[in-house]
Amino acid sequence: MSHTYRNAVIPERVVNLDEARHRHGAMADHAAHMVMAGDPLADAVIAELDQLGKEGRHILNRGLADGLTSLGEQPPKAIEALLRQLETVPSWADPAQIDRGEVALLSVPQPWFEICAISSALVHTYASPAIARLLAQTGQLTKMASRRLVETGMWGRQSTLPGGLHRGAPGYISTAQVRLLHARIRATALQHGWDTAVWGLPIGQTDMARTWLDFTLTPFTALAAVGIELSAEEQKGLYQYWSYTAYLLGIDERFYQGVTDHASARRLQNLLDMTNAEPDDNSRALTAAMVSATASAPNPLNSQARRWQTFTADSAETARRENAQGPGPDEAFRLPGGTAYEQNIAVPTTA
Incomplete structure (x- = not known):
């Protein structure tokens, strides 16, 4: 896909662009200009x-x-x-892989996924001053942090279960809902005087690419620190699966089509980080609220500790089978008042 940037203005939030061009070539200009793309x-x-x-x-x-x-x-x-x-379904997507679900994440016990992976993902997301500014404008940071953790975990689980991204399946629906919620936030912020010359478009394509990395590279970097690492083949499967998720999320394909393993994901992350300003007070406030929400949540790790002390392929397969079963109809999550999507877009439902 070719891209031209005639008369395009790069917002002030983009920093170190010359250095990024030297290191990343044309992709640096693409990332800089896609800050303004919805x-x-x-x-x-x-x-x-x-x-x-x-x-x-x-x-x-x-x-x-x-x-x-x-x-x-x-x-x-x-x-x-x-x-x-x-x-x-694009021709490059593997229907059999969609049937299986995201095997790598399903091999991680849910407590580790929620406490280690989700937390690290949100910390990196909040490190962007533009994203943090947008989220902080909603206020009630502590309340929002708790719901953000729960909703993010729900979406992550639904979208990685076997068949979860089939048309009409819970993961497919929740992924589309995340996409539409981003669009609603974009529209609302623009209506309330969001300064695009400084901050770019609210949740623009470059921010969406950053968030995509926060559900691929960032979680598994954190999980590697506690001994849960992926083989080369598992990395390949991870990024193939999440490329289809990126497609459903409406992310520009140039961001993800060349990302096939952690090494190529790190190159993209380096580009996005080096052209992004340092975390600000909003970033720190959101991170503090999220850490507080995580600390106050029930901690079910002890029951999983022995499994990961003796981590083997068999233990990973056991976890995958357990996680792939998913919650039954009576165990399905419903948040009081509904999800952020239901509150902002959907027809209100009763809890």
Whole structure:
């Protein structure tokens, strides 16, 4: 895919661009300019929902659950375009891998995933001053941190279970909901005077790529510190699976198509980090709130400790089988008041 940047203005948040060009070549300019790029399909749906109201939300939710064909011959145009893209599995995606789920993450016991992987992912996300500024504007940091941990864990689990990304499956729906929530946040921030000349577009493509790394490279860097490491083959499978997740999230393909292992992921992370300003007070406040929320959560690690003291391929396979079972209908999570997506986009539901 070719990209041109005629008359494009690079926002002030982008730093060290000359050094990044020297180290990363044309990809540095791509990352710098994609700070100003959103997600046209999802952004159009948000605008359409604002026009259609409650009925539009019903149509969207039905389409996510039951597919585009369930909406008849003339669904709303923006909803139709988004669903068509979501339901078109790209030729490079492996259907068998989608059937299996994300094997590497499923081999990690849930307590380690939640406490080690999720926490490290959010810390790196919050390290971006632009992202932190956007999130901090909502206020109530402690309350938000707890829900953020729970919702992130729910999405991570749903999207990696066997078949979780099949059309209409919980992971597919929650991934689309994350994408649409980003679009809603973008639209709301722009309506309230967000300074794009300084901060770029709220949750622009470069920020989405950063978040994608926070569910691939960042968690497994943290997990490696406690002895949970991936083989070369496992790394390949991890990034293949999450490339399809990136596609569903509406992330520009140039960010992820060349990322096939931790080494190539680190190159992308280095580019995004070196062109990003240092963490600021918002970053520190969000991280402190998240650490506090993590510390106050029940700690089920002790029951898993012996398994990881004697970590073997068999123990990993045991964990994968247990995690792949997923919660039964009666164990499914429901947050009081609904998820952030339900609160901001979907038709309100009763808990």
